[in-house]
Amino acid sequence: MNAYRYPIRPHRRKHGPRGYRDAADFQPWLRDEFLFRCVYCLEREQWVNRIGHFHGDHFRPAADHPELVLDYDNMLYVCQACNLRKGRQSVAEPLKHLLSKDIVVRRDGSIRGRTKAAKAIIDLLKLDGPQYRKRRRLMREVIAMAAKHNPKLYRELMSFPDDLPDLEVLKPPVGNSRPNGVKKSCFALRVQQKLPAMY
Ligand SMILES: [Zn+2]
Incomplete structure (x- = not known):
């Protein structure tokens, strides 16, 4: 299992919450959407420590596209960095x-694009850059060492978080343009015992 393997296919969104007035309310949806x-x-x-470490980033910058600030x-x-x-x-x-076919991540933590x-x-x-390289190399080594000597730690590093968001109970003010995604959320899969132990 390779923690630095990028997705195989382009991402197709599974959620579409609408109508929140505060960008922070999209967070549980984004956490699940992007694993x-x-x-x-x-x-x-x-x-x-995920508190303060992860954000909902506006792909098209909010300053240039104010109309998209609350567009999921x-x-x-x-991450913060x-x-x-x-x-x-x-x-x-x-x-x-x-995508995995377009990116090479080397053992020393360096990364290269093919396109x-x-x-x-x-x-x-x-x-x-040096900070990202170092982080990748360190995490790869820690994960490899855990895989060899500490299966419990390995599972923890490679598993989904314990606090998966239950999206079923969230009611976006103007609904959800992709309602079927909730049934495929990690929380729902875990309830059905279909969520892989690691990814
Ligand atoms: Zn990042």
Whole structure:
């Protein structure tokens, strides 16, 4: 299992909550939508204190597109570092261009894009910079060591968080444009014992 494997296919949104007045209310939906990890660098909630560490990022910057500030389809789940790095800049769509076939993550923690768009995202967010490299290398080594010597820790590092959001009980003020997604949420899958132990 490789924690730094980017998604195989472009992401198709499964949720569509509408009508929240506060961007923070989208957070539980975004956590589930993007598997509790940063869409840019794949940092996972399980590896950090997630409070304050993850944000709903406006893909099209709020300052330039105020009409999209409360539009779920313009939001991504990102870590603090990537959120700061991206800021107001425009970037190619990570959901289309950060795919496993387009990205090489090496053992030393370095990362390289195989396509122009993937390279542009890596450059813009400095995902190959020393801090990100070090973080990837450290996490890879910790995970590999846990896999070998500490199965309990390994499961914890590679599992979904315990506090999965129960999206069924959330009622977005103007409904949900993709209501079927709730049944495929990680919480619902865990209840049905269909959620994998690790990912
Ligand atoms: Zn990140």
